[in-house]
Amino acid sequence: MEILTGIGLASSAGLNAYIPLLAAGLLSRFTDVLSLGPGWQWLENPWALGILAVLLVVEFCADKVPALDHVNDVLQTLVRPASGGIVFGAGATATTGEAAAAAEAGGGVDVWLAVAGAAIALFFHLLKALVRLMVNAVSGGVGAPVVSTAEDATSAVLSVLAVLLPVLVVLFVSAVAVVGVWLVVRLRRRRRRGEAAADGGGGPHSRRVAGGA
Numbered sequence: 001m002e003i004l005t006g007i008g009l010a011s012s013a014g015l016n017a018y019i020p021l022l023a024a025g026l027l028s029r030f031t032d033v034l035s036l037g038p039g040w041q042w043l044e045n046p047w048a049l050g051i052l053a054v055l056l057v058v059e060f061c062a063d064k065v066p067a068l069d070h071v072n073d074v075l076q077t078l079v080r081p082a083s084g085g086i087v088f089g090a091g092a093t094a095t096t097g098e099a100a101a102a103a104e105a106g107g108g109v110d111v112w113l114a115v116a117g118a119a120i121a122l123f124f125h126l127l128k129a130l131v132r133l134m135v136n137a138v139s140g141g142v143g144a145p146v147v148s149t150a151e152d153a154t155s156a157v158l159s160v161l162a163v164l165l166p167v168l169v170v171l172f173v174s175a176v177a178v179v180g181v182w183l184v185v186r187l188r189r190r191r192r193r194g195e196a197a198a199d200g201g202g203g204p205h206s207r208r209v210a211g212g213a
Helices: 002-015 019-030 038-044 046-062 068-092 099-105 111-139 144-164 166-212
Strands: none
Touching: 002 019, 002 068, 002 111, 002 144, 002 166, 019 038, 019 046, 019 068, 019 144, 038 046, 038 068, 046 068, 068 111, 068 144, 111 144, 111 166, 144 166
16 A cells, blocks of 8 residues: 555656645644655655745746746756655655554665656656647647646645555556546647648638739
């Protein structure tokens, strides 16, 4: 179950780097549903939580502004995989359940868990960035705030599911990946049809203008 928790949190990090980090830190600090291992308890630190909250607000705003969202995605190409590696390691070595059991669980930092989490987060980050490019191209940037809000909501839901209902993580993560790929294909086809229509409409018009001249 802990591995599923790590997968869910890493997938969430690919959509928003800071939501799963905050979720893991807050749930571990204030509840008994998630108890981080010794190597990851720094996420519970008030300073860490405060910094993550500020970074979340900055990304939340930047990701909803056309053009600026693409700059943010470029910057996040390193941040989101790093976040995915952290939360995968933290989630996979944590104990979900009674806090008392966590004391017996222990757990250390496993580099392979971090690498796996980074790879998962990178996949969803690239998929997110590609969907955003297509949406902005088709909608002229109008769709950026809507899609960004949906991504943040998906990241939040996935983070909660990863901790509370990890058995659903595989289904939810698969659904997010399928929907993302479907959106990319659909938006690309729509963009191509729009370009073809523009070319088809411009050709005869141009010839009529030339003939009239």
